Amino acid sequence: MPVDPTISLHAEVPNPLSTIGSFAEIQNKLNQNKLFQQTFTARQKAGQILAAAPDLETGLNQLYGDPDTAAFAGEISNSVRQGQQTFAEIGKLRAETQGLQQQQFETGMKAVLAGGMPAIINDPTENSWNNAVQPYLNGLTPSAQKSVGSAMDSIKRGLLSGLPSDPVQARLVVKQRAAALGLGAGLTPEAQKQISGWPELINQGNVQQPVIQQQPPFGAGPVPVGPAFPTGAPAGYQHGPGEVPFPVPGVPGSAPAINALGAPGQTPAAAPAGNALGAVSPPRPAAAPSTGGAVTPPTAAPPAGDGKPLIPPGTAMVSPSVGTGAGGLKIMSAAQQANAETLQKEFSDSGLRAFNNATATLGSLNYMTQDLDALAKAGGLLQPGSGAAWRTAVAKGINTMAEMAGLKDVFDPKAVSAIDAFNKETNRMGLTVLTTMLGNQREAAQTINNITTKAVPGIDNTFMGGKLVIESLKATTQRAIDQRNWENAWQARNQGNLNGADEAFNAAHPAQDYANAVLAKFGMTPKGFASPVALKQAVANGFMTPKQAAGIGREQFPDFKGQ
Amino acid sequence: MDISQIAQPASPGLGQASASPFPQLQMAHDVASARLDKLDAAGALLGKVRTELDSLVKMGDTVSQDDVIKSSGKLVAAGLAPMAVAGLLADMPQAGGEALQAWVRQHDMQVRQREQQLATVHAQARHQAGIAGMQLLAGHSALEHMSQMQNPQPSQTNGLTPGNAPGTEA
Numbered sequence: 215m216p217v218d219p220t221i222s223l224h225a226e227v228p229n230p231l232s233t234i235g236s237f238a239e240i241q242n243k244l245n246q247n248k249l250f251q252q253t254f255t256a257r258q259k260a261g262q263i264l265a266a267a268p269d270l271e272t273g274l275n276q277l278y279g280d281p282d283t284a285a286f287a288g289e290i291s292n293s294v295r296q297g298q299q300t301f302a303e304i305g306k307l308r309a310e311t312q313g314l315q316q317q318q319f320e321t322g323m324k325a326v327l328a329g330g331m332p333a334i335i336n337d338p339t340e341n342s343w344n345n346a347v348q349p350y351l352n353g354l355t356p357s358a359q360k361s362v363g364s365a366m367d368s369i370k371r372g373l374l375s376g377l378p379s380d381p382v383q384a385r386l387v388v389k390q391r392a393a394a395l396g397l398g399a400g401l402t403p404e405a406q407k408q409i410s411g412w413p414e415l416i417n418q419g420n421v422q423q424p425v426i427q428q429q430p431p432f433g434a435g436p437v438p439v440g441p442a443f444p445t446g447a448p449a450g451y452q453h454g455p456g457e458v459p460f461p462v463p464g465v466p467g468s469a470p471a472i473n474a475l476g477a478p479g480q481t482p483a484a485a486p487a488g489n490a491l492g493a494v495s496p497p498r499p500a501a502a503p504s505t506g507g508a509v510t511p512p513t514a515a516p517p518a519g520d521g522k523p524l525i526p527p528g529t530a531m532v533s534p535s536v537g538t539g540a541g542g543l544k545i546m547s548a549a550q551q552a553n554a555e556t557l558q559k560e561f562s563d564s565g566l567r568a569f570n571n572a573t574a575t576l577g578s579l580n581y582m583t584q585d586l587d588a589l590a591k592a593g594g595l596l597q598p599g600s601g602a603a604w605r606t607a608v609a610k611g612i613n614t615m616a617e618m619a620g621l622k623d624v625f626d627p628k629a630v631s632a633i634d635a636f637n638k639e640t641n642r643m644g645l646t647v648l649t650t651m652l653g654n655q656r657e658a659a660q661t662i663n664n665i666t667t668k669a670v671p672g673i674d675n676t677f678m679g680g681k682l683v684i685e686s687l688k689a690t691t692q693r694a695i696d697q698r699n700w701e702n703a704w705q706a707r708n709q710g711n712l713n714g715a716d717e718a719f720n721a722a723h724p725a726q727d728y729a730n731a732v733l734a735k736f737g738m739t740p741k742g743f744a745s746p747v748a749l750k751q752a753v754a755n756g757f758m759t760p761k762q763a764a765g766i767g768r769e770q771f772p773d774f775k776g777q
Numbered sequence: 778m779d780i781s782q783i784a785q786p787a788s789p790g791l792g793q794a795s796a797s798p799f800p801q802l803q804m805a806h807d808v809a810s811a812r813l814d815k816l817d818a819a820g821a822l823l824g825k826v827r828t829e830l831d832s833l834v835k836m837g838d839t840v841s842q843d844d845v846i847k848s849s850g851k852l853v854a855a856g857l858a859p860m861a862v863a864g865l866l867a868d869m870p871q872a873g874g875e876a877l878q879a880w881v882r883q884h885d886m887q888v889r890q891r892e893q894q895l896a897t898v899h900a901q902a903r904h905q906a907g908i909a910g911m912q913l914l915a916g917h918s919a920l921e922h923m924s925q926m927q928n929p930q931p932s933q934t935n936g937l938t939p940g941n942a943p944g945t946e947a
Contacts, residue, residue, distance in 0.1 A: 265904035266897065323918035326911075358917075361797060365913040368810050372907020375817070376899070394904055399911035 254400065256286040257293075261398030264294075270390040294393045296403035301392065303413045305332035307424065322362045325350035326369055327401075328410035328426075331392055338377055338384040343370050369395070411437070519692030520727035524699060529722055531704050533713040543709065550713055557712040561701060569698040658725040659690040665729035665740050678736065678757035685735065689728040696723060742770045799916040806909040813906040816899045823892055825855045830885050838878045845869060845877070 259282045267273025274294065277287035319325035329346035336342070347366055351359050373391050377384040396406065411428040414436065425436035518524045525531065533554075535544040546554065697719050704715040733739055736757075737748025746767060753763045797803035829848040833840055849862045865884070870876040 261908070262901070262904065266900050321918040321921045322914045323911075326914065361803070362914065362917050364810065365806060365910040365917065368806060368813075368906045368910030369914065371813060372903050372910065375813075375903050376820075391904075391907070395907045395911060398904060398908040399915070401911070 253286060253289075256283045257290060257397045257400065259283050260286070260290045261394045261396075264390060264394035264397065267390070269386065270294075270393060273390065273394075290397065293403050294397070297393060297396050297401070297406050298389060300403065300407055300410060300412055301332050301335050301389075304328060304410060304426070305336045307413050307426070319347075319350045322350065322366060324409055326366060327406060330366070330370070331373070332410075334373060334388055335385065335392065338374060338381070338388045340370070340374060343374065518696040518723055519689055520723055520731045522723065522727065524696060525703060526722055529718070531707045531715075531718065533704075533708040533711040533715070535711075544711065546711070546713075554711045554713050557715070558710065561705075561712055565698065565701070568694055658693055658728070659687075661725035662686045662689050662693075662729040662732065665726060665733070678752055681757060682732065682736065685732045686729065689732050693723065693725065693728050743767070746771050798920060799913060802909070802913045802916050806906075806913045809902070809906040809909040813899075813902045816895065816902050820895055820899060822856060823888065823895060826852060826857070826888055827892070830881070830888055833881045834885055836878075838873075838875050840877050840881055841873045842869065842871075842877065845881070 259280065260277050263276050263280060263283065264270065264273040267276055274287075274291050277283040277290055283290065319329055325347045329350070330343045333342045333346040351363055351366070354362060372395055373388055377387055395401075411426040414425055414427045415423070423436075423438055425438050427436050533544065534550060536547050536550070537545045539545045697716075700719045700723075701712060701715050704712060704718070708715075730740065737744050737751055743749045743752075743766075749763050749767045749771075752758050753760050758766070829852055833844060833848055836844060845866070849866055853859050853862050868880075870880050
């Protein structure tokens, strides 16, 4: 009969298996530490070998012949290739998009890894480096400029000093030196990607948006770079010689086809609204001959972001003029003509950029919303300890920097586990995204934000406050898209003349309506929650705690009990 | 070193070399940078020697003592120590022609060896300076991230954070 020793001896007897397990655990940790030290040493030695090698490939081969690096040569070679790939991809985007060239970096290391290094791998000159990192340095205090600037200068010299005069050779040497530097400084490919971000294409339906994907704390989510491009053209018409229209087929996988010319008798208001993803829809000419062929039935235009039809029935979309000439041509005064030319220039320059930004921004905001909702559903962000993955990523990022700097005691991830830190970061993240287009829509953004965030006092202390901020940003970007679509429709009706278009849009779609639509999603009005039920629903959705709801609810509904 | 202690508000600002938040990293960086400066200067001087030697080598056996002395003068003007140059000239053959040509070639070989040695040492110093720069920058960047976490920079929010009146910056 088995005897329980804890009964007979009145004492806990250590489980021998548990003791062995503890020893094994300690031994395992010792082995891990030893392996880490060996890897660290091997990477540093590999950096020296690569730095002294005549070229990168020879250097990588030499790793297999050195006793310190041979065991790690394969892994190190892979690291080098991955790092080079990241630099090359970012460098390619930098070369192709002006937006990335003007990127403002948050830290010096990011300025080097996402700006300076990719830039000189494309164009190995001091100018290229300086153009990439100087905006960051300019934002520092003079004393910080001195210290950080000297560190950056050493990196620049390490990469650019004594390059061959042949540009092709120079590029190869810079790549080799960058690889050696990364190895020597303890920069793993994962850390490099985390710091610099990495290019991706985000599929937004019928458009693809190039982005730099970023992880906290080096950035937050995808940052659009350059305009989105369509994955396929919808079926419609193009104009041939003599303005003769000819049908073109749609591209498989493209967005729902839109009849660019419109069916006879159809109101021409529907098509230019595009779609909810913000794809560019071809402007619809006022009169459309029916030619048969590949013309597809028109699809119903989605409503604008305030829930109303983009062009409400009965809207007069007519530019002011002084009369009508032969062939229905509108005659404008000199002032009207000058104004129309100014508006047309803005439409094709800054207006187009704002539209592209808005399209891309909306995609990012949708991603952000999905992520936040997923986090909320996965246990409720309001619970202590939830959202830890994200906050841990932040702490890990800082640790990466500290490790590269050779600091022993690094940041404790638990220090960022507070939910208020998360909320602050969420708000900052969303607002950073919107700054790309505030120049064009600042007033509307302020109006929308004012209404949505002031509807309920104290809402900003809750997770729902963060949600409202993001939704108000989405409404602002959607309004920019709606305005562009409106202007396209307006042009089609007024021989390209945009006089009066903005005023008419603001009258038809005031910013307040977009704010109200945002509030309605959360069961709110500008005066607060529509009902106690809406408040309880916010709790059920994980957007605020019952305690927060009780505090907010009592202000508005004196009898509110919270549950 | 404990980075959380470094990040205390009382710690000195970035860029003050004498009071750097990372004195060891700063010192390692300064040493590596100074070494590279020295080697750059040595390389520049050796480059000038190379230019003069190349012109003498090209002359073949037509090279004369006057040519050598003229080149030596240029090197002294470029910064080479006069005593060192005088030492080089001490064993110059009295006769010109092939003897002087052989002497020039001998010095050409010696300088070539020096160039190779310098190239190796310079590559190492350049690599070390780059690494020291990366490590110092990593330290500063860690501080920047921590600072951003502690102060989420309301001034960059364009007044749109909840609780702020639009257009006002906290």
